[in-house]
Amino acid sequence: MSRWIKFFIVIALGLAAGLIYGWVISPVEYTNTTPDTLRADYRSDYVLMVAEVFHADQNVEQAARRLGMLGSEPPARIASQALDYARQANFPASDLALLQSLTAALQTWQPASGGVSP
């Protein structure tokens, strides 16, 4: 076997070892992530928290502001996605009702005027 072939074989071995080390043994650690990267169940639980508070204070503007932490998508879409997940994951009916109420309120909320359209 020529030296060049051996040379490329050990490069391939080194590459494989480097990838295993970098992807499996010591992957890049994200310690300061943003909420938009949260997994769907955590996002849904956060939206549920917002819905619980909204159920008590009926402050749709504050609810929208709180949902803004989850990303730049419209709050109604964030709530709707959480509701979809909650349905798929068989959340209790009481939680679904809270999420539905929040989603409905956000869908009719007009952020420009700060009020709720008819």
Add this chain to the structure above:
Amino acid sequence: MSAEHEPRRGSWYLLTGLLIGLALGLLMAWVVAPVEYVDTAPASLRPDFKDQYRSMIASAYLVTGDLGRAQSRLSLLGDVDPLQVLTLQAQSALAAGDPDGSAYALSRLADALKQFPVGTQSPTSLPQTPELVASLTPSPAGSATLTSTRRPTSLLTPIYTPTPRPTRTPTPTVGAAFVLVSQENVCDVNLSEGLLQVEIQDAAGQPIPGAEIIISWEDGEEHVFTGLKPELGNGYADFVMELNVGYSIQLASGSQLVTNLSAPPCQTDGGDSYRGGIRLLFQQP
């Protein structure tokens, strides 16, 4: 001579190839195509987002009274001592003027955790699939109802299923009247002169942090908050009274107005005069 160098050249080029391969692999794994975290857990959030998440947990607890659910959610943040973190965040919020109004909720949750610490409850193993956990939640009418609560799956930290509280934690509402339970003059040379000490408790005798107290006198007014000196109690606040000035005091959330408060004259053992203090205790009926 060239034959003598053959073995050494062989081992060096193999080692060089291995190192080049390793470097390429690490470059690819860490820089070009690193592991992408798209499904992160709350524990990995940036500290300021963790604070927001924690505030949301506390706000939700305040309206639902569901301590079990709040504890499960707090465990997602991976705090070593959730109680201490909650207390510190509440103090920081108060010190910053409580811009988002979260200090009270954080303090209430911290107080609830003190009464039902996580360590006193048995941890359960991590659910790998969606799991329904029974818990008690207060109904709008105030009575307890048994409902099912969904927990996030595959958590990084253990979920605790504490014994749920059957009733909602009493919370003061705007206009709820606190009453003056006790008032006493204090002559203690170890205290600051003219120290007005105020302690605020709920109906269960638990200290209420973050309560606003309005202290007024003839040509001035000052607002102080309980909980800024946690070493003296979460429901404690104080104020230094000047000589020969009469003060009135009332809680911003509603209480009777206490008037004609002034520093009482006291004497040391040696006969020297100094301004004493007053200690007030307000409590919800």
